[in-house]
Amino acid sequence: MRAKYVNPFTDFGFKKIFGEEASKPQLIDFLNALLPPINKIKDLSFKNTEQLGQTEADRKAIYDIYCEAENGQKFIVELQKAKQNYFRERTIYYSTFPIREQAEKGNWNYNLSAVFCIGILDFTFDDYLASEHKDEVLHTIKLKNQHGKVFYDKLTYIYLEMPNFRKSEQELETRLDKWLYFIKNLEDFQQIPSIFKETVFVEAFEKAAIANFRQAELDSYEASLKIFRDNKAVFDYAQETAYNEGRTAGIQDGRIEGIKEGIKEGIKEGLQAGIKEGLEQGRKNAVIEMAKAMKTKGLPAQTIAELTGLSEQEINQI
Structure with missing residues (x-):
């Protein structure tokens, strides 16, 4: 079935819904749902993102x-579609511009x-955030400081891990829940769900409706969607390849470790057997030397056999 609404994880789709002058009500409502009441926004103005970068290289990787x-x-708001090296470092770097x-x-x-x-992430962290709070969205x-007390309260990083948002329409509780549900499922909607009857959401659906696009907008969206799908395919392939290579390497390493452990166990058993054999041989040599001394003293072979445990044949061969 052909999509009725844009994919908000494309550059075009995200900016169409939140990044245009006519989209201020949607962006303000979304930000207010995300922020503490003390930071509530009444109005805002868009700024040129190129003002953030001081060099040409900076301006090529600016937030949305x-x-x-x-x-x-x-x-600063960005929709991050795939993992990147040093993503957190890049976030911190760009936060210095404003x-x-x-x-x-x-x-x-x-x-x-x-x-x-604010980073809306179409992936999950694979570091300490994921290990400690693997199911959290926000x-x-x-x-x-080292005691958990806020040292400076005017710099805030907010990350939304969208794959962790799994609520159904019936489970939505907060305003933020509605927006996250809207963003995650927009491309799959064929009609506006009953929970989105408020003006701010109805207008968001109108902006996202592909049928309302002019030809130039449609061309831009198709190009943006192609880039999104290509990048996703590359990312998925890289993940699958990394998994398979990791699995193969893991099996190989496991075999090597198994061989090492086998050698180690063999050496250990060999040493134990050697020590046992050495002790046995040492004890036998001592008995033979004792038998030699008794034989020198003229004791009969039968008596020596009784005292040492050697056979008379062994004693006669000494």
């Missing part, structure tokens, strides 16, 4: 949305506005 609230709070741009010429007291970096991170 950069905006500023009426109270000066700054928001901090640095607040510097004023002349005398300045360094009073900064809050900065929020991760909110601040700068804290």
